[in-house]
Amino acid sequence: MLRYVLNEADVAAVRFGISPLCELGLSLRAIRDPSRYPLQLPWLARTERARSGLDLAALTALVDERLWTPDFLNPRPESPLTRIEDELDALSGLSAAEFRRDLVAVHGHVPAAFAGPARAAVRRLVRALRELWDATFEPHWPRMRAVLEADVVHRGRQIAQSGLSAMLNGISSTVDYADGVVSVRLRDPTDRTQRIGGSGLTLVPTMFTRRGSAPVGDGPPMIMYPARGQGALWETERVANPDAVAAVLGQPRARLLAALGEPASSTELGVRFDVTTSAVNQHLRVLRDAGLVTSTRYGRSVLYLRSELGSRLLSPFG
Known part of the structure; x- marks a missing residue:
């Protein structure tokens, strides 16, 4: 406790904070034991081929059988806007003492992949994480x-x-x-x-x-x-449309309105409905102009949420 x-x-x-490096480090647990992370099995399947060319010896040395990872992979983010480039730059300056201490705290020893001069080991660490990010996170990070x-x-x-x-x-x-x-x-x-x-x-x-x-x-x-x-991230969504609302708004906009009971970005909605982000944005602009959804900028994203008027429009059919 x-x-x-x-x-x-x-x-x-x-x-609150969002840490790309924290996500990267914790993903090693799903890679090591996929059975414990069923919601991320689609991500694991999509990135399996890309992972085969990575420095797996270094990456697997960062997680133990309990699925613990070293604390240097879990930096405290200063905001929800943290960038992976900044976190990897900071990790490059990790001291030899902290590097060894955090590895020993997890494994009880320094794994063979990171034996030898600490500076060379830290460079290998950062390089392996950068390659993991580029191959498996960068294409999916907006979602x-x-x-x-x-x-x-x-x-x-x-x-x-x-x-x-x-x-x-x-x-x-x-x-x-x-x-x-x-x-x-x-x-x-x-x-x-x-x-x-x-x-x-x-x-x-x-x-x-x-x-x-x-x-x-x-x-x-x-x-x-x-x-x-998380469960909806990798799946396209099929929302049952109230016929009367769909007749007024059109099916695409009715489906979007029904899905916006929780905040979501146009990128996420595009993935869920298996359409382009630009098409989603066109419909969202119409819904927002009609007062049926609201929008709020959050960092690099714009999040949309069904308005009270939009909820009232759907409520007889909910």
Whole structure:
């Protein structure tokens, strides 16, 4: 059990972040044991051929049989706008002591793939991760980021509507919040209590965890939790259309309106409905001009959400 003790200032400073490097590192768990990550099996299947040409010796040395990964793969993001280029640049400057310490914390030793001079090993680490990103993440990252950003928007709405406590108690079945203490039930048998003391708690949605998790060591307070909406990411969506609404709006717009009960980007919607992003954008502009959907810019994405008027239009058919 890990307990983060928050004072009043810490409660006010709880924030969200998105870390491409964290996603990259956690994806190694799905690669090692696909059976534990059924929602990401389509991603694994799509990227299987691309992974065959990577430095698998280095990549597999970054995860153990418990599916633990070194803390240097889980940097605390400063915002939801973090870029992989910046995180890999920071990782390149990893000290030899921190590199070895985090590997030993996971494996009990430094794996053979990273034996020898630490600087050369760190270069191999960064190169292997960069190749993994380019081959398996770069083509799909806009879709993934859209899901992660939509999750953050949803959690923000929860805080506004029901308060921080309700949000924290809803991010994972293994995370509980009460009386200023966030408890995370980890597989690590060690019982730890960490007073945040003004350093802030960062919540990081991810596609590659099934439960709340945290860094192995005593790094900056951070909880990684499963993002909502993963199940629909790799599948095209078939929404049953209310005939009367479809007759007024047309089937494509009626389907989009029905799907926008949760925030989504045009990129994500294009994947779900198996149409081009430009076609989705044309329909969304019409729906927005009619007051049936709202749009909000979030980082590099524009997220769309059905408006109250749009919900009322559908409600007799829901």
